[in-house]
Structure formats: C-alpha cells, structure tokens
Amino acid sequence: xxxxxxxxxxxxLAIPTEAKHAVEFAGDGMPAVVSxxxxxxxxxxxxxxxxxxxxxxxxxxxxVEIDIRHLAPTPIGQTIHCRAQVIAVDDRKVTFQxxxxxxHEVIVRGLHKRAVIRIGSFSxxxxxxxx
Numbered sequence: 001x002x003x004x005x006x007x008x009x010x011x012x013l014a015i016p017t018e019a020k021h022a023v024e025f026a027g028d029g030m031p032a033v034v035s036x037x038x039x040x041x042x043x044x045x046x047x048x049x050x051x052x053x054x055x056x057x058x059x060x061x062x063x064v065e066i067d068i069r070h071l072a073p074t075p076i077g078q079t080i081h082c083r084a085q086v087i088a089v090d091d092r093k094v095t096f097q098x099x100x101x102x103x104h105e106v107i108v109r110g111l112h113k114r115a116v117i118r119i120g121s122f123s124x125x126x127x128x129x130x131x
Contacts, residue, residue: 011050047084061114068110
C-alpha cells in the first residue's frame with residue numbers, strides 16, 4: 001500500500017437506479033424495487049473507491065465480509081446515495097461502516113470488510129483453481 005487508510009475517511013457515491021437493478025420477481029402486482037444484491041454491489045463499489053488512492057498500482061481490494069440490514073424499499077428510478085467510512089484498519093484488512101439512502105430515508109446500514117490483494121498473486125491463485 002502507498003499509504004495506510006485513515007480511520008474516519010469517508011467516500012460517497014450517488015447511483016441512479018435502472019430496471020436492471022430491480023428484484024427479479026417484480027411485476028404481477030409486485031413493484032419494481034432495488035434488490036438487496038444490487039445494494040450490496042453499490043456499497044462495495046463505494047468502499048472500494050474510498051481507499052483506492054491508498055493502493056499501489058498492482059493492488060486492488062476485494063470484499064471479504066458484509067453484514068447489512070436492508071431497512072426499506074427504493075423504487076426503480078430513484079438515485080441511491082451510498083456512504084462508506086473507514087472504522088478500522090488491521091494490516092491488509094479495512095473495515096467500513098456503510099449506509100445507503102434514497103430521497104426519503106436510510107435504506108441500508110451495516111459493516112463491510114475488504115482485503116488488499118496483489119493482482120499477480122490473486123490471479124495465480126484463481127488460475128490454480130481452474131479459472
């Protein structure tokens with residue numbers, strides 16, 4: 001790492017939602033709302049970008065743990081505002097407090113951990129598994 005992420009560092013992203021972000025069972029009376037897996041993707045992207053400047057060119061971060069509560073639905077078409085704050089750094093693992101809001105309320109809250117990896121060694125490990 002070029003620099004150790006600082007506790008308290010905050011990153012934010014605003015993500016407009018589209019039909020591809022809807023729960024797969026929307027329709028037949030069920031409104032099109034943003035799915036939990038898509039919210040996780042948005043929050044992971046926010047956390048990843050929050051510490052991207054701390055990494056060497058041959059490093060990336062990968063998600064290793066997520067613990068969230070999906071508190072409220074968000075209709076497709078609204079913009080989701082995601083926030084990730086570094087709350088702990090332990091060697092090559094970074095823990096974030098994460099939250100997402102729509103235009104009305106907090107929709108997701110939780111914790112997320114990411115590990116800093118070197119692309120070369122990660123790629124070798126994946127290749128050994130047949131990828």
